[in-house]
Amino acid sequence: MSAISTEIIKGDARISPRAHARHTGALIRRNLLWIRQDPESMFDAILMPIVFTLLFVYVFGGSIGQALGGGQDDYVQYVVPGMMAMMGMSMAMSVGTGFNTDFNSGVMDRFRSLPIGRGSVLFAKIAVELLRMLLATTIMLVVGVLVGFDITNWGGLLAAVALAALFGSALMWVFLTLGVVLKTPQSVQGLGFLVLMPLQFGSSIFAPTESMPGWLQSFTDVNPLSSLADAARGLMVGGPVTQDLWVTVAWSVGLTAVMAPIAIHKFRTKT
Amino acid sequence: MTRIDNNPNARAGSAVTVRGLVKHYGETKALDGVDLDVREGSVMGVLGPNGAGKTTLVRILSTLIQPDAGQATVAGYDVVRQPRQLRRVIGLTGQYASVDEKLPGWENLYMIGRLLDLPRKEARSRADELLERFSLTEAAKRPVNTYSGGMRRRLDLAASMMGQPTVLYLDEPTTGLDPRTRNEVWAEIKRMVGDGVTVLLTTQYMEEAEQLASELTVVDHGKVIANGAIDALKAKVGGRSLRIRPADPIELRPLAGALDELGITGLASTTVDSANGTLLVPILSDEQLTAVVGAVTARGITIASITTELPSLDEVFLSLTGHRASAPQDAVPTDAREEVSV
Numbered sequence: 301m302s303a304i305s306t307e308i309i310k311g312d313a314r315i316s317p318r319a320h321a322r323h324t325g326a327l328i329r330r331n332l333l334w335i336r337q338d339p340e341s342m343f344d345a346i347l348m349p350i351v352f353t354l355l356f357v358y359v360f361g362g363s364i365g366q367a368l369g370g371g372q373d374d375y376v377q378y379v380v381p382g383m384m385a386m387m388g389m390s391m392a393m394s395v396g397t398g399f400n401t402d403f404n405s406g407v408m409d410r411f412r413s414l415p416i417g418r419g420s421v422l423f424a425k426i427a428v429e430l431l432r433m434l435l436a437t438t439i440m441l442v443v444g445v446l447v448g449f450d451i452t453n454w455g456g457l458l459a460a461v462a463l464a465a466l467f468g469s470a471l472m473w474v475f476l477t478l479g480v481v482l483k484t485p486q487s488v489q490g491l492g493f494l495v496l497m498p499l500q501f502g503s504s505i506f507a508p509t510e511s512m513p514g515w516l517q518s519f520t521d522v523n524p525l526s527s528l529a530d531a532a533r534g535l536m537v538g539g540p541v542t543q544d545l546w547v548t549v550a551w552s553v554g555l556t557a558v559m560a561p562i563a564i565h566k567f568r569t570k571t
Numbered sequence: 572m573t574r575i576d577n578n579p580n581a582r583a584g585s586a587v588t589v590r591g592l593v594k595h596y597g598e599t600k601a602l603d604g605v606d607l608d609v610r611e612g613s614v615m616g617v618l619g620p621n622g623a624g625k626t627t628l629v630r631i632l633s634t635l636i637q638p639d640a641g642q643a644t645v646a647g648y649d650v651v652r653q654p655r656q657l658r659r660v661i662g663l664t665g666q667y668a669s670v671d672e673k674l675p676g677w678e679n680l681y682m683i684g685r686l687l688d689l690p691r692k693e694a695r696s697r698a699d700e701l702l703e704r705f706s707l708t709e710a711a712k713r714p715v716n717t718y719s720g721g722m723r724r725r726l727d728l729a730a731s732m733m734g735q736p737t738v739l740y741l742d743e744p745t746t747g748l749d750p751r752t753r754n755e756v757w758a759e760i761k762r763m764v765g766d767g768v769t770v771l772l773t774t775q776y777m778e779e780a781e782q783l784a785s786e787l788t789v790v791d792h793g794k795v796i797a798n799g800a801i802d803a804l805k806a807k808v809g810g811r812s813l814r815i816r817p818a819d820p821i822e823l824r825p826l827a828g829a830l831d832e833l834g835i836t837g838l839a840s841t842t843v844d845s846a847n848g849t850l851l852v853p854i855l856s857d858e859q860l861t862a863v864v865g866a867v868t869a870r871g872i873t874i875a876s877i878t879t880e881l882p883s884l885d886e887v888f889l890s891l892t893g894h895r896a897s898a899p900q901d902a903v904p905t906d907a908r909e910e911v912s913v
Contacts, residue, residue, distance in 0.1 A: 315655070319688060326685035330674060337673045337714055406669035410730065413633040414686050415658040 315417045323416040327424030335428075344394060345432045349440030353383060356506060357447050364507050373448050380444035381532040382505035384460055385525045387440060388468025389500060391433040393492040396475030397485040399425055403570070418568045422560075426472050433468050437461055456535035463535070463548055467528050470552040473559035480566045505529045524551040584611040586738050586769040587632065592641035594627050594793075601627040603793035604641070609738075609786075614770040616784030616801070618777065618887070624793040625773035626666060629742045632771070633663045646737050662731030662739040662768075666746060669727060670715050676726050677702060677711040680733055687734040694733075701729040705759060721752030728759055739763065741772045745779060757782050778881050781805070789891060797891050804887075805855065812880045813852040813863055818873040820848040826872060833866050854879075 315323075335342055356379050357372065365375035399422075402408065411421055441449070441457075451457055475492065482488045502516060503509075503525040509517050520526050527547040534541035587609035594602040602624045609615040617625050630636045632645055634654040643650045648657040663669065670679045677698050684694030702708045705725040715723060724744060731739060744760065745753040760783055764770055774780055780787055781801060788798040797804060805811075817826060827841040827850055842851040854860050860879070867874060882890070 322688065323686050326682050330671060330678070330682050333675075333678055334673050405672065406665050407671045409630075409633075409635055409665055410663060410669040410683070411686070412635055413658055413661065413663045414683070414734075415655050415688075416686050 323420035324423045331428040345436040349436045353443040376448045380449045381536045382529040384464045384532045385528040387436045392471035392475045395429040395472045396479040396488045399479035400485045419564045460532040460535040466552045470555035477563040586611045589643045593639045600793045614784045616780035616787045617773040619790035623790045660737045662736030664727045664731045666743045672716040683733045705729045738769045814878045815850045816875040818875045
């Protein structure tokens with residue numbers, strides 16, 4: 301093929317950033333309309349933070365609070381920032397199952413036969429899931445305040461929310477990849493839980509790690525969810541922040557850099 | 572492969588050109604060296620049973636999957652090297668309605684308009700216009716999962732027209748629809764064809780191919796076993812038959828003899844089906860039909876019924892290949908009829 305015709309092909313085929321934004325916008329609208337059509341799909345984002353916050357505060361609050369050298373109120377200050385990390389994780393899993401269901405519907409064939417950047421479909425999913433995550437986080441914070449959480453540093457709070465969203469979006473790429481690669485929503489969910497449970501509980505989200513056995517501590521120390529929880533804690537209630545903050549950012553950027561291209565590639569080539 | 576007519580212009584005004592296309596899934600040869608030319612503005616029917624490779628062909632031509640070997644161009648764009656340009660000129664209507672079930676009809680069309688880079692205002696007006704045209708205006712705001720099967724297919728057709736495609740793929744557009752709805756969808760497709768779009772239609776039904784297509788490619792086991800103008804193919808496989816039931820069965824044989832003597836059809840001879848008390852007369856054209864009816868009338872015989880029948884896909888296969896269609900197929904939506912040699 302001559303250089304000229306190659307040029308024409310490339311010029312004609314390129315999808316501008318504006319077009320990308322337009323396509324992603326149209327697909328975000330689609331996902332938002334789903335919510336209007338099926339409000340029950342928001343139950344997890346609304347109920348999960350309420351149930352988990354109340355459960356942890358009232359079930360474990362007393363005893364862990366005592367161990368922290370105080371009572372339930374001290375545990376509230378401890379666990380609410382930690383739950384921030386949990387919201388991202390749980391929402392990320394639901395994007396995987398939801399996308400898997402979506403992928404198996406006929407409309408994906410139409411999307412894939414349209415002249416759009418294939419990434420748009422995934423970006424739209426992530427954008428909507430981030431909105432759901434912000435909603436879940438807001439509800440969690442409201443419940444937290446109702447059971448005694450003191451917001452002392454609004455700037456820190458916003459920074460913690462932003463950090464959790466950043467890490468959450470990185471996790472979403474992981475689960476989107478699973479959603480594309482695995483065959484059924486059930487398998488996405490099954491594998492998700494298998495990964496989710498040890499990561500959530502083997503971290504500093506719900507309890508300080510000092511009393512855990514050494515082998516577990518070496519895991520919790522490298523678990524990015526510990527870093528996120530500790531960074532959020534530092535930002536919201538005070539304490540050291542810098543190192544955990546950078547570790548979380550590094551994990552987020554690293555995961556996104558590796559998983560986003562894989563997810564888009566898998567999506568593009570799936571038949 | 573039986574080549575029935577030679578179309579010298581196949582390449583010149585070709586909207587879809589396929590050469591030696593191969594796609595294997597493990598041991599299964601979904602496509603095993605397919606050649607196809609669809610002339611601009613024509614309707615090419617691809618007829619074959621389930622598993623013949625029809626859907627694989629459409630998926631390759633819409634860039635959803637890549638071929639293992641061979642070449643295909645659509646409107647001059649190569650399916651492998653120029654997928655993005657190609658996607659601008661095609662419309663796809665899948666076997667299963669490829670619209671978003673949870674969105675209202677209007678939102679589906681608007682979304683596709685935006686994905687095709689139409690400005691908001693234009694996407695809106697085109698969505699309105701197409702809903703109107705496909706008689707879906709009243710259902711515009713309802714989610715698609717409340718639609719009937721026929722409404723879904725019509726919305727799917729509308730969706731594939733949002734981008735004003737030059738080449739339209741209709742992959743078994745009426746499979747699974749009841750006869751009345753099927754006729755509605757056919758009427759819509761005919762209108763779309765009237766607008767000058769080139770259509771590649773896959774179907775399991777001879778009747779559908781006859782209704783919509785001007786040319787036909789018959790596929791089986793991933794291979795083209797016959798192609799050509801639909802009239803030529805019909806002549807080869809016997810085309811329609813006229814089933815005549817005299818009021819008095821005693822008239823069967825004399826009538827058959829008289830018709831054969833007249834030599835109207837010049838093809839296979841008239842068959843007497845004495846069990847049913849009917850005659851089966853092969854015909855190729857409406858003129859022949861008229862002549863046969865005229866001959867019957869001239870004899871002054873009372874006729875209880877006359878119906879026309881199309882060969883089923885199975886019979887088409889039988890006459891082209893000498894064997895039955897390779898895979899079990901859905902019930903053919905023509906009148907049930909007994910076996911007759913064509």
